[in-house]
Amino acid sequence: MPRPTPSSALNRLRVLDLSRVRAGPTCVRVFADFGADVIKVESPPGFDPNENMSGPRHGYDMQNLHRNKRSLTLNLKTEGGAAVLRKLIESADLLVENFRPDVKERLGLDFEALHALNPRLILVSISGFGQSGPYRTRAGFDQIAQGMGGMMSVTGLPGQGPVRAGIAVADSAAGLYGAIGALVALQERAVSGKGQWVQTSLLEAQIAMMDFQAARFLVEGQVPPQAGNDHPYSTPMGVYATRDGHINIGVGAEGHWRSFCGAIDRPDLAADPRYDNMEKRFKARPELRVLIEAILTTQDSTHWLAAFEAAAVPAGPIYAVDAMFDDPQVQHLAIAQPVSHPVLGDIRVIGEPVGLSRTPASVATATPEAGEHNAEILGELGYDEAAITRLRDSGAI
Template structure:
């Protein structure tokens, strides 16, 4: 039975050939908004990298692969590819994150898929792109963080390069791939034709560098490490209080004036060399030294209350458990309840997109590999006897 999390994309069928993080992130977005996402798993013992993503009902798989159905299929065998091509003929999207040469060897390249279904949209996510000198290199998130410049601007000045604490390149590759798929689907409404959507960890990481990358491309400046301070706006970053740390963000000259009133230093408003943002940036170290003893005179809660009253941007710095007990986070419903057959009642991370009529939802946990074999194969016209033969031959 088709799983329906939303009506937004419930007219679409997606064949999910992905694993690890970038591809599953893309497919999760489509599944949460109602697409019939069929996760194609390898039969047990066939994949040499089986288990690379951790336990099937571990926290990562439960969060990444909810709202999907699963079929096991040996795509290296002719019978398995025949089943896949029959499914492909009436599907809308295929998502894969093989190395480029792998899908070519398996006959799952875009031209082969297009010959069966000209309306198909193939979304390919790779480490370094589908063409070029690095196209066959295996890629992981941290490799892309290093090559894409993120590690070069992260960490305290003068310290070794530092990775971000999350899989920035992986996750954003999945988001960019989903965006490309939706663009291709919208264009297909006009042309009637599918197309090949491509992104990579390296491209996505560079895109996420955004203003830091533009700083080099436009002004030819190499951004240095800035630690917990904003690289160009002052004062903005982490400050030490009497009992911990908070973030502050003084983004403009009017906020600077409100900030000075909040810290009971209105005299700083009259200091000409601090009046403009560009001036404050030039005197960054001086301002930081001036503010450090002031912030240590009050608790984090006191400062946050003062800044909120004055409309000065500021916020607490949470560990993950504190994130989900914050009243605003609770109000937004970011943690979504889910029942998993092995883990019982758990919560997963919901979609950060609010839709007024067709919201995303989470209705089922990660399926066991091949859980929907019979159901899906029946839908595509395969008989019970033929399904039994596929199982005997370890095709499913």
Template sequence: MSNNSASAALSGLRVLDLTRIRSGPTCCRVLADFGADVIKIEAPAGVDPNDGISGPRDGFDMQNLHRNKRSITLNLKTHDGMSIFRRLVQTADVVVENFRPDVKDRLSIDYESLKAINPRIILASISGFGQTGEYRTRGGFDQIAQGMGGLMWVTGHPGHGPMRAGTAVADISAGLYASIGLLVALSERERSGVGQWVQTSLLEAQIAIMDFQAARFLVDGVVPQQAGNDHPYSTPMGVYETSDGFINIGASGSGLWMSLCAALARPDLAERPEYATEADRFANRPQLNSELNAILSERTSEVWLAELEAKGVPAGPIYKMDEVFSDPQVRHLGMAVPVEHPERGEINLVGQPLVLSRTPASVFKCAPKAGEHTDEILRELGYADADIDKLQRENAI
């Protein structure tokens, strides 16, 4: 059954969520899952020309990204809408936005404007290419950042052209880096008493998660190339074909190589001079992979995985998504979290991959309807019912 209790980890923290698409919502989802009061601020129906860009409100993506939040509709292009927003800022700890950098300046939701209202406020800004520089006003999407950050050039099979990753790597990582930055800023505020401006971008996040591939160029001057399903510089480390499918094997280093040969019942491979060292195996990788595939194709994935585990060789199946969530270890880890939806009934959302022993994350409610909590939040700010009726008539909410 659904867990309908919020986490206590970030209780008392108020976050104003001005974000859309994926990077910003990913950041705010982390905070919401750990108990922050995340207020999703949206335009009233018909005001935002990009309304619906993230798909149906009750669809899988919106439900997964915006669970555990409250929603208020505000027309920030009106005087009254901005007045409400400023009152919210007075009560808030964090504001998160992922507009193009010039948009927040036009709306007066830049850091200097927010700091004048609440010196303790922390603003997190996620952009495509950074808050400064000649690309600052460009529109940024995940695949563009994947291309510019180097990921697409090392992904795919050699000679087949660049390939995007199968998930929104730049968007998601930018959101996660933003949440890290916010938590750092909140910790620092405990000492200083003042907030600050946290910034990241899809481009910076994409470059950062290239990690060893980026460092390989910066330190050694090597431009990494596509390696398909093989590891860029270690072997045997990649995808191998069995009689009924494919498995991953990671057997780099001399010890694991010897264990792999034992698991395959082929000690003769370990005696071959062309496979004697890690460098030799890498230099002769096409030949080695061909021999390994010929051996592995004689038995099923299940049989080989058992043999490899028995000899201590890291290996694993290659799942379709339905198989992922059927795996006993995935089920044990609770990565599919049930939550009740008023129209769809019980649905499963993706859990947080973090375990805290005392204050774990909790997925306790589905994504809100647009403006579902507008009246509730306005009353918390001191607005009377007559005021709320007037604001609705004037299309401020």
């Protein structure tokens, strides 16, 4: 496989990645895929009792999260390791971390200390619950944030009890919000010349992702209930049974409703006084579902998807992951990006879902081995072979 060319969009930036698990690495991956020099700073193997929280080094999660980076192993509890990090900080643009606030302070990585070393540095801190407040020292995990952030209360079938989302919504959202904040801070630094502290948390990100459901309470005082696969206030919008499975239907406006009725060969329903506006259809949703599914179960999903497409009615299949990647539009978008790994061979990972016309993202290199770039990075910092040997012998790298 030919080696892809790294993106040039952010190649002037150096990013220090002191994060792990998912939220922090998701943030850093944006910069890595757009060409920044990302140095993944991690403990030497065997020093960190929680080093496998993201799974095995050659596992799918690590490969998807940490491509396009260089790896430097540092034991920050040694003076030698801490000294190397200080040298790195002096020339870095961003430092991304997701330590608990109290741990960060013990390690001397609080914003005041970092700002003293490099006034242009932008520190991105992603925590479970925030850098201040009564929960600041609590460890945060995605599912805990999903529960506290309201998502589990609106997910699942009515009366089912709380249900987690099938993906790490809070982790991923916090990482992306962290990246947005960092990009804003970089733009501001171009004017002021000064770095600043970017903060987000799993809890804040999850509440922000609740979006209209949270606004429903804030603006109107309504506590949104579970709605299962139905849209909270539009119908028919949700999952409907066909003869051979299920499809998604999205009738979000009156024009869609008229087109939908024509597509299922029931144009009379469009003017039926029981269903002739969204409010009436919502109140009659149970009986309307029975009526619609009695029609849809007479034909296969492919028949209805073609009929709805011809009528410009929003609808789509419900894929398992293998079928998702077989879809012609998904293949056209090239979201599954190839990369060559020295042990795993040619594999695919998820590419950036943002296209740029001149400087697109690129998956150029696979996730490095722990410490793979120790000599290279330390050499750039001015350490000769003897100094590197001393650092290794002291347990600093």
